[in-house]
Amino acid sequence: MSDMRVVIAGAAGHMGRVLVRLVQETAGMKLVGAIEPEGHVAIGEDAGLLAGVGRTLVAVSSDMDAALAQADGIIDFTIPRVSVEIAGLAAKHRKVHVCGTTGFSDAENDAIASSARIGTIVKSGNFSLGVNLLAALVKRAAEALDEDFDIEILEMHHNRKIDAPSGTALMFGEAAARGRGIELAARSDRGRDGQTGARRRGDIGFAALRGGTVVGDHSVIFAGPAERIVMSHHAEDRALFARGALKAALWAHGRPAGLYSMADVLGL
Numbered sequence: 001m002s003d004m005r006v007v008i009a010g011a012a013g014h015m016g017r018v019l020v021r022l023v024q025e026t027a028g029m030k031l032v033g034a035i036e037p038e039g040h041v042a043i044g045e046d047a048g049l050l051a052g053v054g055r056t057l058v059a060v061s062s063d064m065d066a067a068l069a070q071a072d073g074i075i076d077f078t079i080p081r082v083s084v085e086i087a088g089l090a091a092k093h094r095k096v097h098v099c100g101t102t103g104f105s106d107a108e109n110d111a112i113a114s115s116a117r118i119g120t121i122v123k124s125g126n127f128s129l130g131v132n133l134l135a136a137l138v139k140r141a142a143e144a145l146d147e148d149f150d151i152e153i154l155e156m157h158h159n160r161k162i163d164a165p166s167g168t169a170l171m172f173g174e175a176a177a178r179g180r181g182i183e184l185a186a187r188s189d190r191g192r193d194g195q196t197g198a199r200r201r202g203d204i205g206f207a208a209l210r211g212g213t214v215v216g217d218h219s220v221i222f223a224g225p226a227e228r229i230v231m232s233h234h235a236e237d238r239a240l241f242a243r244g245a246l247k248a249a250l251w252a253h254g255r256p257a258g259l260y261s262m263a264d265v266l267g268l
């Protein structure tokens, strides 16, 4: 079978550069496009040189349509508005869309879900094996523990991060809510300040810390009467997410339209 031809959106970004590097090292995959918005300083630069892996002969371009036309899929770690646009374009071209962007509004999530009626999309707030396995364990713990155990989700990321709570924290929140049989949207507490009153029984709390160069730390705390269970994940290198995203792209290649998760890819 011939190599899967992929485009990297946000190719000059932190995740984009790691993805460009790892595509070179991944069997069965070939880089054919690298996208940044019109007017970006990286336009015209060789994507491989930007990523520090030598010349790839793929120049960074803003022409997403042209890039998609000659590709089998696009891997997208950008911003929500752009990911919604990519979902529509990739569906139109019947190309795989792997979406790692976080910070979507409900309307943006709905728009991507609607593109997945004709496109093949794998979307996850975190592409690491460890986080996806931990989400399954969080669901199991939430099933086993009643509302005597307060669930709090704590995350810390680098000082560039623009959304909170993180996509991963929301994944853990969804997993806990599914375990409890409740709707996360109705029961989440996403910001405490001042005279908050006592904690509402059964709510799922979120707290976000930002600082330095932290790649991604998450803890799900089950705080019960006289005991606490803490389930944690620490990401040490962005390559972790990039490898997962490339695995998802190869898995999705040739699959029917639909909105898939990393748990589907991993068979969890």
Ligand SMILES: NC(=O)C1=CN([C@@H]2O[C@H](COP(=O)(O)OP(=O)(O)OC[C@H]3O[C@@H](n4cnc5c(N)ncnc54)[C@H](OP(=O)(O)O)[C@@H]3O)[C@@H](O)[C@H]2O)C=CC1
Pocket (backbone or CB within 6 Å): 009, 010, 011, 012, 013, 014, 015, 016, 035, 036, 037, 040, 077, 078, 079, 082, 099, 100, 101, 102, 103, 124, 125, 126, 127, 128, 167, 241
């Ligand atoms: N799901 C997962 O496993 C992970 C998800 N993420 C998420 O991925 C996203 C990106 O993170 P990160 O790489 O750190 O962020 P960066 O800001 O470093 O990279 C984002 C890139 O997207 C570019 N971009 C903006 N608009 C467009 C456009 N129209 N077309 C193409 N590219 C565009 C940005 O350009 P510009 O320079 O102009 O801003 C930038 O280069 C975030 O939402 C983050 O939360 C991150 C890690 C893992």
Ligand SMILES: O=C(O)C1=N[C@H](C(=O)O)C[C@H](O)C1
Pocket (backbone or CB within 6 Å): 102, 125, 126, 157, 161, 165, 166, 167, 168, 169, 215, 216, 217, 235
């Ligand atoms: O912005 C990041 O860097 C990360 N974003 C994802 C998230 O929002 O959970 C995944 C990872 O934690 C890194």
